[in-house]
Amino acid sequence: MSITVTQLSKVYEEQRAVNDISFSLNKGEVVGFLGPNGAGKSTTMKMITGYLPPSGGNASVCGYDVVTHPMEVRQRIGYLPEANSLYKDMYVREFLSFIAEVHKLGSNKEKRISEVIAMTGLQPESKKKIGQLSKGYQQRVGLAQALIHDPEVLILDEPTSGFDPNQLVDVRDLIRELGKTKTIMLSTHIMQEVEAMCSRVIIINKGNIIADDSLQNLQQGDQQNGYIQVSFGAPLPAEAELLQIPGVTRVKQQDGGTWQLFAANLEDVRKNLLQFALISNRNILSLQSNSQSLESIFRELTK
Numbered sequence: 283m284s285i286t287v288t289q290l291s292k293v294y295e296e297q298r299a300v301n302d303i304s305f306s307l308n309k310g311e312v313v314g315f316l317g318p319n320g321a322g323k324s325t326t327m328k329m330i331t332g333y334l335p336p337s338g339g340n341a342s343v344c345g346y347d348v349v350t351h352p353m354e355v356r357q358r359i360g361y362l363p364e365a366n367s368l369y370k371d372m373y374v375r376e377f378l379s380f381i382a383e384v385h386k387l388g389s390n391k392e393k394r395i396s397e398v399i400a401m402t403g404l405q406p407e408s409k410k411k412i413g414q415l416s417k418g419y420q421q422r423v424g425l426a427q428a429l430i431h432d433p434e435v436l437i438l439d440e441p442t443s444g445f446d447p448n449q450l451v452d453v454r455d456l457i458r459e460l461g462k463t464k465t466i467m468l469s470t471h472i473m474q475e476v477e478a479m480c481s482r483v484i485i486i487n488k489g490n491i492i493a494d495d496s497l498q499n500l501q502q503g504d505q506q507n508g509y510i511q512v513s514f515g516a517p518l519p520a521e522a523e524l525l526q527i528p529g530v531t532r533v534k535q536q537d538g539g540t541w542q543l544f545a546a547n548l549e550d551v552r553k554n555l556l557q558f559a560l561i562s563n564r565n566i567l568s569l570q571s572n573s574q575s576l577e578s579i580f581r582e583l584t585k
């Protein structure tokens with residue numbers, strides 16, 4: 283297991299920011315950690331990386347407890363914090379060289395610095411001081427420092443914040459590429475990010491985990507409770523007829539021949555609807571299963 287979190291809690295004075303959460307990440311998984319503002323994402327990530335002591339429970343990385351074996355954990359983990367506290371007065375290479383020394387890269391240092399500069403697309407700006415860089419390029423420096431020691435596990439707290447749409451594509455591609463060989467946990471507010479990069483989603487709300495499932499299951503789970511939008515040509519069917527279709531629980535007329543057929547299992551109802559059209563000689567002009575986006579699932583789960 284790359285990350286194991288067991289009954290982890292964090293209490294800040296009166297507030298329980300993280301409440302007894304448990305999950306684990308298998309090697310090679312890319313998991314989106316989703317939640318509204320203040321849900322406890324950064325707090326959880328800080329505990330996994332060993333930057334914040336837990337109030338209860340424990341976390342381990344590649345089998346090493348983050349409290350009792352912090353050095354082993356830091357060797358294996360790359361962390362991009364949300365507030366990317368870079369040394370703004372340092373030059374990009376100078377800063378990466380400093381981080382490389384912290385990780386004791388030795389003779390391999392210069393080669394590795396050049397590699398991470400290339401990986402994160404920093405070349406055009408690599409001769410500048412960090413403080414002179416745009417937000418997106420500073421974020422790239424943050425990613426480069428997280429990658430310098432080639433860690434097995436990456437914890438990325440809102441890795442795409444500060445990027446313009448073009449840069450966003452580059453960074454998503456980089457994360458997808460890294461996900462082929464590393465275990466990645468990334469937090470974001472942007473649902474499309476999860477859909478673009480992750481195979482699994484953990485949703486946290488008010489310090490509690492309210493969903494932990496594969497992206498596919500979360501989307502399918504919703505589809506099973508969705509509706510089919512169907513448009514009929516003349517002669518139009520009556521409401522009572524549509525309600526007779528096995529599996530349909532409710533119908534709603536949109537306009538004229540267009541209806542929404544609600545069902546618990548869309549797959550079955552789709553078949554039954556086609557059967558109905560065939561037997562009763564109805565013309566189906568269009569048919570569309572309504573699959574909610576992860577964004578609406580997220581809103582549903584966190585409201």
Ligand SMILES: Nc1ncnc2c1ncn2[C@@H]1O[C@H](COP(=O)(O)OP(=O)(O)OP(=O)(O)O)[C@@H](O)[C@H]1O
Nearest residue numbers: 294297299317318319320321322323324325326364
């Ligand atoms: N150092 C602190 N002292 C007191 N309360 C804190 C501290 N850090 C975080 N909190 C509180 O803990 C809760 C969880 O914060 P956290 O930063 O983990 O949330 P988040 O999900 O990362 O939010 P965001 O998406 O806005 O970054 C919030 O209510 C926050 O105000």
